[in-house]
Structure formats: structure tokens, C-alpha cells
Amino acid sequence: MSEKNIPEQLKQDAASKQTTAALLSQPARRRLLKSTVAIPVIMTLHSGAALARTSNLVGAVTDLDSAAKKMNDLEQARIVCVNPGDGPIEESSSTYDLGMNPTAALGDASQDLATQAENCQTGGGILISVTAFQSLQGRGFFSDL
Amino acid sequence: MKVEQLSLDELRVLLAGQGLRVKMGPFNLSVQTRLPSLIHQLHQMYAHYSLADEDEIVEFHVRVIPKRSIRQPFARLIRFEVDGRSPFPPVSVEQALATLEWGVNLVIAMRINHLLLFHSAAVERNGHVLLLPAWPGSGKTTLSAMLMHRGYRLFSDEFGLMAPEIGDFFPLPRLMPLKNQSIKIIRDYLPEAILGPEIPGTLKGTVAHIRPPQESIERVDEAAQPRWIVFPKWVAGAALRLESLPQSEAFLLLATNAFNYEVLGETAFDAVTRLVRSCECRKLVYSDFDSALAALDELTDG
Amino acid sequence: MNSWYSSHFSSLYIENWDGEFTVFQPESGKTHFLNEMGLHILTILDGSPLRLNTICQELSVHFSLQPDTQFFGKIAQTLQRYEALGLIERVKENE
Numbered sequence: 001m002s003e004k005n006i007p008e009q010l011k012q013d014a015a016s017k018q019t020t021a022a023l024l025s026q027p028a029r030r031r032l033l034k035s036t037v038a039i040p041v042i043m044t045l046h047s048g049a050a051l052a053r054t055s056n057l058v059g060a061v062t063d064l065d066s067a068a069k070k071m072n073d074l075e076q077a078r079i080v081c082v083n084p085g086d087g088p089i090e091e092s093s094s095t096y097d098l099g100m101n102p103t104a105a106l107g108d109a110s111q112d113l114a115t116q117a118e119n120c121q122t123g124g125g126i127l128i129s130v131t132a133f134q135s136l137q138g139r140g141f142f143s144d145l
Numbered sequence: 146m147k148v149e150q151l152s153l154d155e156l157r158v159l160l161a162g163q164g165l166r167v168k169m170g171p172f173n174l175s176v177q178t179r180l181p182s183l184i185h186q187l188h189q190m191y192a193h194y195s196l197a198d199e200d201e202i203v204e205f206h207v208r209v210i211p212k213r214s215i216r217q218p219f220a221r222l223i224r225f226e227v228d229g230r231s232p233f234p235p236v237s238v239e240q241a242l243a244t245l246e247w248g249v250n251l252v253i254a255m256r257i258n259h260l261l262l263f264h265s266a267a268v269e270r271n272g273h274v275l276l277l278p279a280w281p282g283s284g285k286t287t288l289s290a291m292l293m294h295r296g297y298r299l300f301s302d303e304f305g306l307m308a309p310e311i312g313d314f315f316p317l318p319r320l321m322p323l324k325n326q327s328i329k330i331i332r333d334y335l336p337e338a339i340l341g342p343e344i345p346g347t348l349k350g351t352v353a354h355i356r357p358p359q360e361s362i363e364r365v366d367e368a369a370q371p372r373w374i375v376f377p378k379w380v381a382g383a384a385l386r387l388e389s390l391p392q393s394e395a396f397l398l399l400a401t402n403a404f405n406y407e408v409l410g411e412t413a414f415d416a417v418t419r420l421v422r423s424c425e426c427r428k429l430v431y432s433d434f435d436s437a438l439a440a441l442d443e444l445t446d447g
Numbered sequence: 448m449n450s451w452y453s454s455h456f457s458s459l460y461i462e463n464w465d466g467e468f469t470v471f472q473p474e475s476g477k478t479h480f481l482n483e484m485g486l487h488i489l490t491i492l493d494g495s496p497l498r499l500n501t502i503c504q505e506l507s508v509h510f511s512l513q514p515d516t517q518f519f520g521k522i523a524q525t526l527q528r529y530e531a532l533g534l535i536e537r538v539k540e541n542e
Contacts, residue, residue, distance in 0.1 A: 038512055040485040040525045044532065045400050045478040057232070057251070065531070095255065097232055131401070393464035393480075400478060407476060411460065414471040414478055418462050 046131045058082070058136070060094045060126040064113050068133030070145055072109050079107035080145065081120035082128050096126060102141045149192035157184050164206065166197040170306065170317030170365055171260075173197040174249060178209040180223065183241040190242070190320055190341050190354060193362040205252050209241050227252050236347075243344045243352050246320050250303055253317075254404045260315070261416050262404040263305030267314055268297040270445040273372035274314045276305050276424075278402050284379040287327040290355050291434055292441065294335045299361040300369075309409060309416035312423070313368040318357035325350045334434065371420060373444055374399070377429045377437070386430040387440045395426040450496035450538045451526050453489045459534075461486070475533055484510060488525060489534060496538045499523055 046066055061067050068080040082104040084096045105125070107116030117127055128136075136142055148156065148167065159165045164175035165187070178184065197203060205227060212224040212235040222235040225248040232251060236244050254262060265278040266289040275297070277285045286302045293299040300306075300314060302321040307314050320341065323331055328351065331338055341354040374395055375387070399417050400406050406413045427444065431437035460471035468486045470479045481489075484506060491497065491505050503522050507514040529535040 038484070038510065038518075039482075039521060040488055041480075041482040042485045042525070042528065042532075043480040045397065045406075045480065057255075097234075391464070391467075393467040393469070396462075396464065396469055397480060406478075410476045411471055411473055414460060414469070418469070 046129050057095055057097050058126075058128045058132045060084070060096060061129050062127065064117060064127075066129050067113075067117065067127040068130045069113070070106055074109070076109040077113055078109050079113055079116040079120060079127065080133055080142075081105050081107055081116075081123070081125040084124065084126045098136075102136060104142050104145060106145055146196045147192065148188070148194050148196065151188075153185070153188050156188050160184055160187070164203075165191075166201075166203055167191060167194040168197050168365065169194065169249070169319065170301070171315045172205065172253070172257075172317075173201055173203040175203045175206045176209075176245070177207070178241070178245075180209060180211070180238065180241055182238065183209055183245070186242045186341055189339070190356050193357070193359045195362075205249065205256075207245065207248060207252065209245050211238075240344055240347055242320075242341060242354065243322065243347050246322060246354065249319070253304065257306075258405050258408050261307040261309045261406070261409055261413055263307065263399060264303070264402050264404060265305035266302045267300035267305045267316075268292045269300060269316075269369050270297050271447065272369060273445070274300060274305075274369045275373045275375060275441070275445055276314075276371055277375055277377050278305070278398060279303075280376070280378065280402075283377045284327070285377060286321050286323060287330060288377055288434070288437065290321055290323065290331055290338065291334065291438060293358055293361060294338060295438060295442075297445075298364060299357050307371075307416060307420065308368070309412045312370055312416070312419060314371055315368050316361065316365045318361040318365065320354040320356060322349070322352045322354050324352055328353045330434075331355060371424050373427070374421070374424045375427045375429050375441065375444070377431065379432065380430055381432055383430050383432045385433065385436040385440060387427050387444065390426040390428045392421045392426055395421045395424075448498060448540050450498050450540055451492055451502070451530070451535050452494070452496040452538065453492040453529075453534060454536045455534075456489055456493035459489075472532070472534065477532070479532070479534075485525070488522070488529070492535055496540075498540075499526070502526070 069077045070080060071077055082098065082102065084098070107120060111119070120127065133142070151159070156165065160177060161179045164177040166173060166175045176187070208226040209223055210226060212222040221238040223238050223241050223244065224231050224235045225233050225244045227248060233244060233248065263276065263278060265276050266285040267277070268275050268289055277283070277288060279285050289299060289302045299318045300316040301318060303319065304317050305314060306317050328343060332340065339356040341356070343351055343353045345351045376390065376398060396417055399421065403413065429437060429440065455474060458473055462469045466483055468481045470481055472479065487506065487509060488502065491502065499519065499522065503514050503519055506512065506522065512518065526535065530537055
């Protein structure tokens with residue numbers, strides 16, 4: 001088990017910390033959860049990374065909360081807009097094969113997240129979950145973002 | 146009847162015609178192909194699988210077919226299809242076996258929702274299942290290959306297949322793709338293992354499949370209850386550590402590592418809770434296989 | 448002035464893992480992982496709505512804390528987060 005992998009699977013929703021637990025090592029996360037009684041902590045599980053690890057298949061997400069984002073130097077959030085390859089792999093499915101070399105772009109930081117997401121989808125892109133994004137990055141993709 | 150009881154010609158007729166219908170754990174699989182190289186490989190690698198009865202339903206119909214490319218007219222490409230749709234881009238004909246195996250795994254991962262599917266190796270010893278959940282670098286395929294050659298019964302190197310209501314795990318012994326350095330490790334360590342051809346240039350590097358032992362395939366109907374969950378991590382040069390893992394941690398790791406946790410919702414929440422509460426949870430850091438295997442033997446003794 | 452209450456507390460599935468909690472929320476199908484204070488907030492909001500001040504007071508007594516401005520800010524953020532997740536609801540009161 002990779003110590004980095006535990007937090008990769010989690011999106012921390014701790015309102016008290018804007019820092020995401022995804023960046024914390026396992027012992028740090030344990031401290032955060034176990035010893036920190038002075039701060040309320042809530043994390044919401046996001047599953048589905050398993051599929052992304054076995055292939056370049058991902059599920060598109062629609063809620064901004066779970067969509068992958070990147071912060072720029074000015075601490076502005078930019079949505080990760082992913083090229084969906086040839087479209088959904090089955091009709092009525094939201095699962096996409098990103099192909100051998102998945103590509104993605106970041107939204108315009110001057111716009112709010114909802115507008116960035118809308119522009120992404122209007123342009124044929126899809127939003128993916130934080131876990132799927134991290135999984136793909138862990139496999140060497142999206143290194144340009 | 147088993148695949149090994151078919152002559153190569155009989156197998157070819159089936160594969161090229163109505164399809165080879167084999168029993169694959171709790172599922173039946175139908176494979177069609179006319180590729181001579183793949184037919185040869187399946188004759189050897191699928192030898193121990195039983196043919197599905199005529200009147201049984203087949204869950205997955207897959208095909209491996211030639212694909213012509215306008216951009217690469219002389220390339221010998223193939224395409225994997227399931228129910229007429231192709232989830233992967235075409236690959237070279239040499240990668241047919243690897244693509245078939247990944248394709249079947251993918252179809253199982255995407256379509257099976259009556260069982261809770263953990264991304265995990267699973268083996269059985271002394272009547273109980275040992276789960277080895279998958280993480281990059283866990284070395285689960287290599288580890289489970291070694292365990293199965295030391296008397297553990299292979300359930301799967303890829304899927305922990307759990308009946309969520311009763312907690313039973315089901316065997317799904319399939320070909321196990323060894324990658325890169327693991328191929329040599331297994332050849333050196335387990336010279337008796339039957340390996341398929343080395344397939345270079347796949348998305349995961351060079352791959353060679355190891356054939357599950359006959360006994361694991363023959364006992365495919367024998368489900369078992371889980372008792373141990375060990376999260377393995379291979380770290381070069383590390384001293385062996387087999388440590389207790391807090392149950393809350395195990396819950397998080399398992400839930401986020403399941404293929405269909407969110408699809409099953411409350412059922413999955415209850416199932417993972419019961420699973421973790423009923424198992425001994427450990428994390429294993431290892432660099433040396435002998436000591437890792439000895440530690441797992443000790444854990445699963447009696 | 449806002450008050451908060453946990454509207455669907457009784458529908459939550461809560462498992463205690465030695466002071467850490469997994470919570471399944473049937474309405475959203477999501478699983479949350481909470482520490483003790485995270486869960487305690489939901490518990491005290493089960494029933495009648497409470498204001499931020501009262502919540503902070505209750506928490507500081509329960510966890511033997513000296514609440515400061517930062518603490519109030521953190522709890523306010525947590526309440527917003529819980530509201531976004533549908534775990535609690537806001538009630539607007541007349542002054």
C-alpha cells in the first residue's frame with residue numbers, strides 16, 4: 001500500500017482546512033483525523049478510481065464539487081477539462097475511453113467554476129473526478145497541467 | 146468437458162464459429178476469434194477451463210478481430226469487441242492475448258453490479274480468504290502467483306468478488322498478467338509455472354500471463370468467507386513489516402478501491418463494514434518474497 | 448440570524464470505528480468519514496435548530512476547549528459544508 005495512495009482516494013471536505021488531505025502523508029492524515037479533536041473533520045469518499053487505474057476509462061462527473069480542479073498561483077480554481085476521446089463507450093453511458101494519450105486543458109481562471117464547466121462541456125469536453133484525475137496523473141498523464 | 150480435451154482443430158472451429166463458451170468463475174464467457182496465434186495461445190492457457198453447458202446463459206460475448214487501418218495499411222492490428230462495441234483502440238496482433246484478458250476484466254468491472262467488486266487479489270488458505278487489495282506498487286499479481294504455488298488456492302489476482310448480503314467471496318481464477326521485471330522474478334522463483342508468450346509494447350510494458358493452477362480452476366464453485374485483509378507494498382530494500390491496520394483505515398481503503406461501491410450504495414456500505422469488522426486487517430511492507438510469504442503463512446496458519 | 452438543524456439525522460447509517468465514524472447518507476448515496484467533533488455537530492443539531500454561538504458553546508464544553516474567533520470561523524465553515532452536502536439545513540430566524 002502506498003502511503004500516498006490513501007489520501008489520493010479521498011477528498012477532504014473539512015471546512016476548517018482549505019488544504020486538501022490529498023496532499024498529506026498517511027501519518028499526517030492519521031494525526032488530522034485521530035488526534036485533532038479541536039477541529040471538525042469530514043471527508044467524503046469518492047470511489048471509482050479503481051477503474052481508472054486499470055485502464056484509461058473514466059466516468060464523467062457533473063457536480064462541481066467532485067470535479068478535478070487545479071489552483072493557479074493566485075489561488076484561483078481552474079476546472080480540469082478532459083478530451084473525451086471518441087465519446088462514451090456505450091450509448092447512455094457516462095464512461096469514456098480517453099485513449100492511449102489522454103489530454104486535458106484548464107479552464108479560464110477569470111471565470112467562475114460553473115462557467116468554466118459549462119464552457120468545457122459546450123466545447124465537447126468532460127469533467128472527471130479528483131480521484132480519476134490523480135490516478136491518471138499518477139500514470140504520467142496530464143503532466144503539462 | 147475441458148478446453149484441453151479439445152484438439153487444436155476443434156478449438157479453432159469453436160472460436161471461429163459460434164464461440165468458445167467457457168466457465169470463468171461465477172460467469173460464463175464466450176470468445177470468438179480467427180487469429181491463429183491467439184487460438185494457439187488459448188489452447189495452452191485456457192486448457193483447464195470447463196466448457197459451459199449448452200443451456201447455460203453466457204454473460205459476456207467477446208471477440209478479437211482483425212482491424213484494417215487506413216493510416217497504417219500494412220500494420221497487423223486487432224480490435225477487442227464486447228457485444229459488438231470496442232472499448233479500446235486497436236493494437237498490434239501480438240498484443241491480442243493481453244487485450245483479450247484486459248478486455249474481459251474491464252467488462253466484468255463495468256457490468257457486474259450484483260456483487261461487490263474489490264480491486265484486489267484473493268487467495269484461500271485453511272478454508273478462508275486472504276484479500277490483498279491492489280495499489281500501484283503492491284505487487285499483488287506477483288505475490289499471488291507465489292502464494293498459489295505454495296498451496297494457496299487462487300481466487301483472483303484482480304477481483305475480490307463478494308456477495309454483499311452473505312459475505313462469501315467467489316473464485317474467478319483468470320490468467321494473471323505479470324509485468325516487466327516480475328516476469329523474470331517468477332521464471333526464476335517458480336520454474337514450474339506455465340507462462341504465456343512475452344508481449345512487449347503494451348500500455349503496461351512487457352506482459353506475460355501466468356496460467357492459474359488446475360486445482361484453483363477445478364474448485365471454482367467453492368466460495369469462502371474472508372478472514373484476513375493485507376494491504377501489501379513492495380519497497381526495495383525494506384525490512385519486512387506486517388503491522389496491524391486500524392479498521393477505519395481499512396474501511397476507507399477498501400471502499401475507495403472497489404469498482405462499484407457507489408453503485409451499490411447502502412448495500413456496499415453495510416458489506417464493507419461487516420467485512421472489515423470480521424477480518425484481521427494488516428499492512429505488509431516487504432522487499433523479499435521469502436520473508437513476506439513466511440509472514441503470510443504465519444498469519445493464515447490454523 | 449441563522450440557525451441550523453440536521454434534518455435527516457435519523458436516516459443516516461453511522462458506524463463507530465473507535466472514535467472515528469463512517470456515515471452513509473442514503474439521500475445522496477455518499478459515504479462520509481467524520482471525526483468525533485464532526486459527528487458531534489450533527490448529533491447536537493438533531494432536534495431543534497441551534498445558532499452558531501450555541502453550537503460553539505456546546506462544542507467547547509463537550510471537548511473542553513477555549514473557543515476563539517478562529518474556532519467560530521471553522522465551525523461556520525463546517526456548517527456551510529454540511530449544508531452543501533445536505534446533511535443539515537439552515538433556518539432563517541427573525542431578529
